[in-house]
Amino acid sequence: MSELIKLTATEIAGLVAKGETSAVEVTQAHLDRIAAVDDRVHAFLHVDSEGALAAARRVDERRAGGEELGPLAGVPVAVKDVLTTKGVPTTVGSKILEGWRPPYDSTIVQRLRDAGTVMLGKTNMDEFAMGSSTEYSAYGPTHNPWDLDRIPGGSGGGSAAALAAYEAPLSIGSDTGGSIRQPGAVTGTVGAKPTYGGTSRYGLVAFSSSLDTPGPCARTVLDAALLHQVIGGHDPRDSTSIPQPVPDVVAAAKLGATGDLTGVKLGVVTEFTGEGAEPGVMAAFRESVDALAKLGAEIVEVSCPHFRYALPAYYLIAPSECSSNLARFDGVRFGLRVGDDGNRSLEEVMSLTREAGFGAEVKRRIMIGTYALSSGYYDAYYGQAQKVRTLITRDFTAAFEQVDALISPTTPFVAFPIGARTADPYQMYLADLFTIPTNLYGGPGISVPCGLSDGLPVGLQVMAPTMADDRMYRVAAALESVVGTFTPPAL
Numbered sequence: 001m002s003e004l005i006k007l008t009a010t011e012i013a014g015l016v017a018k019g020e021t022s023a024v025e026v027t028q029a030h031l032d033r034i035a036a037v038d039d040r041v042h043a044f045l046h047v048d049s050e051g052a053l054a055a056a057r058r059v060d061e062r063r064a065g066g067e068e069l070g071p072l073a074g075v076p077v078a079v080k081d082v083l084t085t086k087g088v089p090t091t092v093g094s095k096i097l098e099g100w101r102p103p104y105d106s107t108i109v110q111r112l113r114d115a116g117t118v119m120l121g122k123t124n125m126d127e128f129a130m131g132s133s134t135e136y137s138a139y140g141p142t143h144n145p146w147d148l149d150r151i152p153g154g155s156g157g158g159s160a161a162a163l164a165a166y167e168a169p170l171s172i173g174s175d176t177g178g179s180i181r182q183p184g185a186v187t188g189t190v191g192a193k194p195t196y197g198g199t200s201r202y203g204l205v206a207f208s209s210s211l212d213t214p215g216p217c218a219r220t221v222l223d224a225a226l227l228h229q230v231i232g233g234h235d236p237r238d239s240t241s242i243p244q245p246v247p248d249v250v251a252a253a254k255l256g257a258t259g260d261l262t263g264v265k266l267g268v269v270t271e272f273t274g275e276g277a278e279p280g281v282m283a284a285f286r287e288s289v290d291a292l293a294k295l296g297a298e299i300v301e302v303s304c305p306h307f308r309y310a311l312p313a314y315y316l317i318a319p320s321e322c323s324s325n326l327a328r329f330d331g332v333r334f335g336l337r338v339g340d341d342g343n344r345s346l347e348e349v350m351s352l353t354r355e356a357g358f359g360a361e362v363k364r365r366i367m368i369g370t371y372a373l374s375s376g377y378y379d380a381y382y383g384q385a386q387k388v389r390t391l392i393t394r395d396f397t398a399a400f401e402q403v404d405a406l407i408s409p410t411t412p413f414v415a416f417p418i419g420a421r422t423a424d425p426y427q428m429y430l431a432d433l434f435t436i437p438t439n440l441y442g443g444p445g446i447s448v449p450c451g452l453s454d455g456l457p458v459g460l461q462v463m464a465p466t467m468a469d470d471r472m473y474r475v476a477a478a479l480e481s482v483v484g485t486f487t488p489p490a491l
Contacts, residue, residue, distance in 0.1 A: 106203020
């Protein structure tokens with residue numbers, strides 16, 4: 001095993017820039033690692049070896065020509081299969097898009113290419129990002145490198161598992177209800193959800209348009225900040241994109257790494273410290289709160305009373321939006337088509353295509369959303385959920401008048417065994433209990449490793465006001481400076 005795969009993205013970029021290693025060497029080392037372990041981890045759905053090596057050669061040629069390289073040039077990155085990649089399969093973990101090769105890159109992917117990063121391939125995910133464990137992929141589950149019999153979180157478990165298994169130093173995820181932060185927590189990696197609108201959704205296959213947020217995943221806070229800086233910023237092709245520059249998240253991460261939080265006021269969310277979380281998770285969280293206090297932070301308890309209604313509100317809003325977004329998958333324009341033998345009507349072909357192409361969880365959410373939006377039920381369900389969303393936003397606004405950032409556990413429990421919760425959707429949905437409020441509000445949140453429970457990683461979540469992403473990076477980096485990073489058992 002090459003030692004290159006154990007380096008951080010920052011270290012790799014430094015070596016490439018100095019000519020002490022080449023981008024091709026780094027890329028090949030990670031491709032070799034994928035070949036060696038991914039049959040057990042199943043982090044990737046598609047590995048683009050040829051494209052990756054070609055991109056790496058271009059970086060080496062630019063460096064040899066004296067061109068100034070970006071801060072992540074030559075660093076490999078894995079991309080969640082929810083983002084379109086020109087000429088490279090994009091399936092969203094679903095049979096309905098099996099084999100589809102988009103004719104264009106998403107804005108996130110284009111910015112990665114422009115920055116000189118090397119895309120290794122596309123990572124596994126719950127179908128259409130609907131899930132909390134990466135067990136709902138049409139192509140089989142991803143396994144947690146800490147324990148291959150356990151889940152890596154969802155829906156972006158492939159992106160997190162690739163980091164923990166040293167198959168990639170950086171990855172991209174998307175977060176609709178916790179799908180970056182939750183996998184980060186249970187794999188001992190860092191996952192950041194930027195402010196909604198702070199990263200472009202152009203080319204992101206939509207699940208819930210008012211919630212979906214692409215973001216960075218890494219093994220260190222600084223690496224996540226560097227990746228955030230590359231992919232973030234205004235995009236005129238995305239109508240929800242915020243026309244403001246990204247806060248200086250890299251400077252904030254470096255400041256936090258000094259271990260000084262003097263003058264920072266952190267609020268512990270009262271509603272997230274009671275029942276519902278495993279004792280080991282709460283113990284690791286409380287130890288981390290004490291550590292933050294020793295770094296100079298002032299810790300206060302903050303009540304956000306409407307957070308307890310976030311889960312039911314989310315599971316009305318997100319399915320409603322998905323039922324609308326997924327209507328485009330009809331077997332007519334692109335993707336799978338079933339039953340088109342010339343003897344069936346268009347409606348029959350659409351029905352057969354969706355029956356064969358969508359998995360059980362996707363069908364469940366489409367049906368819930370269609371019901372919630374139907375005549376006679378819209379106001380009672382979807383309308384009420386949006387009112388709750390407003391109350392949750394007010395809770396955040398009131399809290400941030402008292403503190404600089406909020407902290408909580410990222411997940412109520414550590415990684416559970418594969419298959420343990422698939423029979424009970426509600427138990428599965430509880431995995432995102434602590435992350436969903438941030439999505440409903442639209443602010444940024446980050447998960448950083450804070451300890452172990454029964455030998456498995458626990459994450460601490462930092463939540464900040466909208467467009468104050470730098471605050472969460474500072475706090476997360478400060479905690480990392482005393483807790484350190486986490487290494488799973490060798491595969």
